[in-house]
Amino acid sequence: MAYNSKGGLPFESASKLGHLYLMNSEWINSLVKDFEAHYASPSSTVISNWIEFNGNPHNSIDQIWVVDGSYVPVQSDAMPPKEVAFVKTAILNISETSLKSIDKYNPHPMDLQKVMKDSALFHSTVLPLRNIKSSRGTNFETVRNIIFESIKVDEKGEYFETLKWLSYQKWLDTPTNSPFFNCPYCEMELEFTVNSDEMHCINSTCNKELYLTDMIGFHLDMTEEKATDGIASAYMTIMEHLMLFTIIRLYWNRGDKTQFNKTLFIKDGPLSLNSQYVKLVPRIRDFLQFAKEKGVLINIIGQEKTGKFVDHLSTIARYVKPLDRNEKLHYHVLTHAYVESEVQDKPSTINYGKRSNWGEKVFVKVDPVTQLVINVPTGDYLDSKNAPLPNELINLEAILNILPNLVSRRFSGGLYPIELANGIASLSSYPSAKILQQLLNE
Numbered sequence: 408m409a410y411n412s413k414g415g416l417p418f419e420s421a422s423k424l425g426h427l428y429l430m431n432s433e434w435i436n437s438l439v440k441d442f443e444a445h446y447a448s449p450s451s452t453v454i455s456n457w458i459e460f461n462g463n464p465h466n467s468i469d470q471i472w473v474v475d476g477s478y479v480p481v482q483s484d485a486m487p488p489k490e491v492a493f494v495k496t497a498i499l500n501i502s503e504t505s506l507k508s509i510d511k512y513n514p515h516p517m518d519l520q521k522v523m524k525d526s527a528l529f530h531s532t533v534l535p536l537r538n539i540k541s542s543r544g545t546n547f548e549t550v551r552n553i554i555f556e557s558i559k560v561d562e563k564g565e566y567f568e569t570l571k572w573l574s575y576q577k578w579l580d581t582p583t584n585s586p587f588f589n590c591p592y593c594e595m596e597l598e599f600t601v602n603s604d605e606m607h608c609i610n611s612t613c614n615k616e617l618y619l620t621d622m623i624g625f626h627l628d629m630t631e632e633k634a635t636d637g638i639a640s641a642y643m644t645i646m647e648h649l650m651l652f653t654i655i656r657l658y659w660n661r662g663d664k665t666q667f668n669k670t671l672f673i674k675d676g677p678l679s680l681n682s683q684y685v686k687l688v689p690r691i692r693d694f695l696q697f698a699k700e701k702g703v704l705i706n707i708i709g710q711e712k713t714g715k716f717v718d719h720l721s722t723i724a725r726y727v728k729p730l731d732r733n734e735k736l737h738y739h740v741l742t743h744a745y746v747e748s749e750v751q752d753k754p755s756t757i758n759y760g761k762r763s764n765w766g767e768k769v770f771v772k773v774d775p776v777t778q779l780v781i782n783v784p785t786g787d788y789l790d791s792k793n794a795p796l797p798n799e800l801i802n803l804e805a806i807l808n809i810l811p812n813l814v815s816r817r818f819s820g821g822l823y824p825i826e827l828a829n830g831i832a833s834l835s836s837y838p839s840a841k842i843l844q845q846l847l848n849e
């Protein structure tokens with residue numbers, strides 16, 4: 408997803424309310440006053456938790472892998488309109504030295520090409536959403552089969568192997584069965600036996616052929632006849648995870664694991680999966696914990712560019728250090744209690760992020776004008792209100808040390824590797840939506 412180029416803070420236009428006669432109401436007057444006052448002075452707890460970071464002049468990280476994706480729903484002009492969604496994801500390898508050689512204000516296209524040459528992997532597919540007739544089956548069956556085949560065939564099955572690796576915990580000496588899931592047809596609770604690609608539903612009256620990709624839960628985002636573009640968004644997020652963990656798996660399977668010390672993995676967006684897709688979250692946490700216990704620290708961050716955390720940071724950043732160029736980078740690792748009291752707008756019965764997140768939230772202020780929201784994993788979820796502590800985040804120091812070198816000068820709070828990945832994963836850069844639409848009309 409692209410960086411938001413809009414500057415400024417939300418509610419800056421609040422004073423325009425002054426033109427309305429409603430301002431005669433005392434209630435509204437006090438409301439407006441309070442909320443302006445709130446911005447003038449955030450409570451001390453909000454700004455007192457920031458820590459000064461003493462960087463190390465030597466960076467251990469010199470390789471970066473960054474993953475990003477995009478999708479676009481396209482409708483034909485026919486009646487009823489046919490609708491499909493195109494999905495594209497990419498993972499890009501960049502060396503830190505090659506990034507240094509690029510002008511971060513006005514990058515030269517040839518320099519960019521050099522950085523990206525032979526170092527990106529792409530994946531794409533098309534999912535029917537509605538009014539596409541297939542002689543082979545319903546829309547529901549078509550989508551299930553396209554998802555299975557797209558993941559299974561690409562890169563000679565490496566992404567599919569990663570799905571198996573996560574599902575069956577293949578880093579263990581004794582891998583396990585898959586997470587439980589419900590049959591897309593009869594809803595019976597099932598699991599795949601270790602290492603299998605397909606199975607038949609064990610409910611004898613159903614007995615449908617099922618794929619490992621069904622375990623992920625895409626079928627819950629569609630009916631027999633149609634799917635929403637939510638399925639394209641979910642497919643994109645799952646593929647971003649599979650591409651990222653394909654590189655991690657291939658590194659892991661090498662004898663020498665020291666490569667992990669020198670590598671930073673970056674995902675555009677939060678380190679989380681939502682609703683039915685959370686099934687892979689405990690698997691990812693278990694692997695990172697397993698690696699941590701073996702002394703292998705895997706440097707991973709996600710960057711959030713929109714949403715509640717970005718909004719919250721934008722209201723407080725101007726009150727925290729660094730306020731001038733001579734001051735050092737400052738950061739704040741958010742505890743679950745902080746998220747619940749300061750960021751979330753609804754109370755929660757479980758600790759924040761327990762079901763869906765595999766990274767914790769960190770605010771970073773790099774210099775007086777650059778602030779960002781990143782996610783960093785801990786391995787196992789730390790199930791307490793006052794967790795996590797900064798030293799519980801995997802290799803936070805090495806990450807904070809490299810971060811200033813990755814900051815973009817084109818978008819406030821942008822990371823240069825993500826900008827590059829946006830460029831190659833964006834669907835606007837390859838067949839335009841108009842051409843896609845014409846294909847649909849044929």
Ligand SMILES: [Zn+2]
Pocket residue numbers: 590591592593594595608609610613614615
């Ligand atoms: Zn069944």
